Amino acid sequence: MKTIYFDNAATTRVDDEVLKTMLPYFTENYGNASSIHFKGQEAKDAMEKSRKIIAKALGAKTEEIIFTSGGTESNNLALKGLFFWNKENNTGKDHIITTKIEHDCILNTCKWLERQGAKVTYLDVDEEGFVDLNQLEKSITDKTIVVSIIHGNNEIGTIQDMEKIGNICRKKGVLFHTDACQSFTKTFLDVKKQNLDLVTLNSHKIHGPKGVGALYIREGIKIVPLMHGGGHERKIRSGTENVSGIVGFGKAVDIANKKNVEKMIKLRDKLIEGILKIPKTRLNGAKEKRLCNNINVSFSNIEGESISGYLETHGICTSTGSACASHSLETSHVLKAIGLPPVQSNSTLRISISKYTTEEEVDYFLKVLPGIVEKLRRMSPIK
Ligand SMILES: Cc1ncc(COP(=O)(O)O)c(C=O)c1O
CATH class of the missing domain: 3.40.640.10 (Type I PLP-dependent aspartate aminotransferase-like (Major domain))
Known part of the structure; x- marks a missing residue:
């Protein structure tokens, strides 16, 4: 894989x-x-x-x-x-x-x-x-x-x-x-x-x-x-x-160069657009003044950890918070500071790309993600 x-x-x-x-x-x-x-x-x-x-x-x-x-x-x-x-x-x-x-x-x-x-x-x-x-x-x-x-x-x-x-x-x-x-x-x-x-x-x-x-x-x-x-x-x-x-x-x-930054911006925006097509999703952070490689999204009613775990079975590594905080069970202090309630915080996924990210990887991610979210929502006790 x-x-x-x-x-x-x-x-x-x-x-x-x-x-x-x-x-x-x-x-x-x-x-x-x-x-x-x-x-x-x-x-x-x-x-x-x-x-x-x-x-x-x-x-x-x-x-x-x-x-x-x-x-x-x-x-x-x-x-x-x-x-x-x-x-x-x-x-x-x-x-x-x-x-x-x-x-x-x-x-x-x-x-x-x-x-x-x-x-x-x-x-x-x-x-x-x-x-x-x-x-x-x-x-x-x-x-x-x-x-x-x-x-x-x-x-x-x-x-x-x-x-x-x-x-x-x-x-x-x-x-x-x-x-x-x-x-x-x-x-x-x-x-x-x-x-x-x-x-x-x-x-x-x-x-x-x-x-x-x-x-x-x-x-x-x-x-x-x-x-x-x-x-x-x-x-x-x-x-x-x-x-x-x-x-x-x-x-x-x-x-490091501008061309790579421009490439990341394009792929980042494609990812954001694709992910937000999934119902009940929310982009966290700035809409415009945003790092070229960062996507942070909350998916209602399911846990970020579960999405991340399913993505891993497809060979995709993502994160639910910062790497340093991911070994603790505390909800993210950053998401709390922007006013996200704990339930929403726990349903958050961070996707961060690089100059090596390809369009094919983005397409594959956008192909598998909706099915994972749908499956987890079906299984979720919170509706
Ligand atoms: C914003 C920020 N500051 C500081 C650090 C810590 O840097 P380092 O891993 O080089 O100690 C990181 C990385 O984890 C970071 O993202």
């Missing part, structure tokens, strides 16, 4: 070109980027080339990119790093503003920071998942350190208005951080035009390797490190750099 992988928001297949670029950094160019001999310099040059590519993609300076182990670490580093710098320097600032629809690695960092004395505001969103900009503006006080708002949501695909949020933050004199793991290379992201001060990125959502990411930190912003050691990455993130991973990350960014 052919596999149809529709869970690209969880992770993506490494591009063959990315893998090819990485391989020599395991076997031939295996130097430590901190070593001053030529083997070390070889590794350092490759790493710096990647840093340059990533910085350019964001409109940032090369030195403003810090390599990390991924999105989780970058988000932790941004928020904990800023909070503890303010604490150490007795600035009197202890307030963080975020939203109710962040990835767990932001929300759980914030919950932990609250136990360390931080005050956190969790902003509401509307039914499409957009942040209330008035509430944001009103929430900023003279104690606010940073506003941290996810760019493209990992569950419902809503893309926030970075320009407007960035302008509010700049006007009010607070820092603006965004988690751009899902949106990077898929939609416009520019640190200058959007007034971004810190940006979280990772590699495995864009056909690069797992376990590597980056944090953009605007020049002049001070944060304390989480890792103490040899002072790698401008003393902000100690630890021997994952050179092969970083090389792969750079390559993945380098080969």
Whole structure:
């Protein structure tokens, strides 16, 4: 049976070109980027080339990119790093503003920071998942350190208005951080035009390797490190750099292109249109400002888990929530925040495509799905 992988928001297949670029950094160019001999310099040059590519993609300076182990670490580093710098320097600032629809690695960092004395505001969103900009503006006080708002949501695909949020933050004199793991290379992201001060990125959502990411930190912003050691990455993130991973990350960014985004938009819209032909279905998230690869739909009266299970018997991998939340039985905090009652939340399926998705895969999915939904609804005790 052919596999149809529709869970690209969880992770993506490494591009063959990315893998090819990485391989020599395991076997031939295996130097430590901190070593001053030529083997070390070889590794350092490759790493710096990647840093340059990533910085350019964001409109940032090369030195403003810090390599990390991924999105989780970058988000932790941004928020904990800023909070503890303010604490150490007795600035009197202890307030963080975020939203109710962040990835767990932001929300759980914030919950932990609250136990360390931080005050956190969790902003509401509307039914499409957009942040209330008035509430944001009103929430900023003279104690606010940073506003941290996810760019493209990992569950419902809503893309926030970075320009407007960035302008509010700049006007009010607070820092603006965004988690751009899902949106990077898929939609416009520019640190200058959007007034971004810190940006979280990772590699495995864009056909690069797992376990590597980056944090953009605007020049002049001070944060304390989480890792103490040899002072790698401008003393902000100690630890021997994952050179092969970083090389792969750079390559993945380098080969990302608009054509693939346009292809995904077409297939995404075909999927949405086809799925919504099934009675009693509802699209969650933004109608227009939506990630090119995200489809999130609720099917009344049946469980998302059951649909996903039946789809798997046809070789199709989908998800019912974010991969990180799927091992818990709790209903999605994102769907709750957009006002979906628990019964609807539990009947939700996330389909996330990639540049490798084909029209044939989409057609096959749209052929098998209605029958599965009909069968499950027939079996369902809820009518
Ligand atoms: C929006 C978002 N932020 C952060 C992460 C965590 O990134 P990583 O898996 O690289 O730690 C993910 C991926 O699961 C994500 O989708």
